[in-house]
Each structure stands twice: as structure tokens, then as C-alpha cells.
């Protein structure tokens with residue numbers, strides 16, 4: 001199948017991206033809705049979770065992406081594979097992640113990945129960055145006990161900005177890691193490694209503070 005052509009970036013404040021998604025219904029989405037859920041935010045063409053879904057059939061995988069044609073294409077490819085444990089949603093995560101995840105059964109979200117999000121380098125575009133305080137709060141709240149959040153990027157200032165936001169959440173503890181803890185690399189991770197660039201990574205684990 002030829003790769004669908006899309007704009008490299010979209011303005012998340014444009015009216016089209018302000019549309020609210022319907023909350024995801026895991027029972028209607030996955031063949032085995034009781035499995036733990038791995039959420040990949042900003043999944044682009046979604047190949048990372050497609051490969052993960054094949055490698056780890058005891059998990060469900062949900063990819064969230066703002067560029068709608070990529071979501072349509074990724075769902076078509078996933079349907080051809082008949083895996084039953086991978087699905088993609090069109091969603092502007094910066095604004096609507098909370099609504100998308102509103103009906104998730106408690107504790108089911110066990111892994112979240114945020115990999116190489118767009119840095120929006122210019123100061124005047126900083127508000128367009130996907131990882132903001134609201135997104136971090138939602139992820140930290142929805143994540144089940146013991147669940148993991150893996151964040152990586154090759155842009156040092158963006159890594160620090162994101163890590164600081166996750167460090168402010170009192171239910172998360174940080175683990176220093178050198179390598180991607182998953183058995184699959186994203187397209188961007190492979191490209192960055194091929195160019196010999198540094199990658200900044202952090203892993204956060206959810207644990208409720210003692211009562």
C-alpha cells in the first residue's frame with residue numbers, strides 16, 4: 001500500500017483539531033478488552049505499536065495521532081493484519097486526551113509512550129507542544145498502579161521540559177534509563193540513531209503515595 005501523503009506539521013489550534021473525540025470504548029475496540037492497555041501518544045504512522053501488537057499479544061495498543069489521514073491508513077493496515085489488539089484514534093492529545101480516555105476502565109492503562117514529539121522550536125509556537133501540564137496530569141491520573149510512562153526525544157531542551165512536567169506529579173517516580181525498554185523502535189528513533197544523535201530518555205512508574 002502506498003504511504004499516504006500528509007503535511008509535516010499541523011497547527012493544533014486550527015478549528016479542525018479542536019473537534020472533541022468520542023471517549024474510546026475498549027469493549028467495542030479490542031477483541032480482548034480486559035488486557036492491559038499501552039497508549040502511544042503522537043504515533044504518526046503507527047508502525048511502533050503495530051509491531052508491538054504482534055510481539056506482545058497479551059497487551060492491547062492504542063495509538064493517538066493528530067494527522068487524521070495517518071490514523072485512517074494505520075487502521076486499514078491493522079485491519080488487514082487481523083490482530084485484534086491494536087487501534088488508532090484521531091485526537092489532538094494536547095486538548096482532548098482526557099475526553100478520549102474518559103471511559104477507560106480503572107487500572108487498565110498500564111503503559112504510555114511519548115516518543116520524539118514535535119519540538120515546535122520557535123518561542124511563539126511553544127504553546128503547540130503536545131506535552132503540557134494538562135496532558136501530564138491526565139496520563140498520571142489514568143495510569144494504573146505500577147504502570148509505566150516512557151518518554152524519549154533527541155531534542156535536549158524538550159526532554160528537560162517534559163521530564164520536569166512529569167517530575168511534578170507526586171504519584172510518579174522516575175527511573176533513569178539509557179535504552180528504550182521496549183523490543184521495538186519507532187521510525188524516528190531509528191532515523192535519529194542512524195544519524196548518530198543523542199537520545200534523552202526517562203521512565204516514570206506510577207505508585208500511589210502511602211495513605
Ligand SMILES: C[S@@+](CC[C@H](N)C(=O)[O-])C[C@H]1O[C@@H](n2cnc3c(N)ncnc32)[C@H](O)[C@@H]1O
Pocket residue numbers: 010012041042043044045064065066067091092093094095114115116117118129130186187188189
Ligand atoms: C516527530 S513525530 C514522531 C512520531 C513517532 N512517535 C516516532 O517516534 O516515530 C511526532 C508525531 O506527533 C504528532 N502530534 C503532534 N502534536 C500532536 C497532538 N497535539 N496530538 C496528537 N498527535 C500529535 C505529529 O503529527 C507526529 O506524527
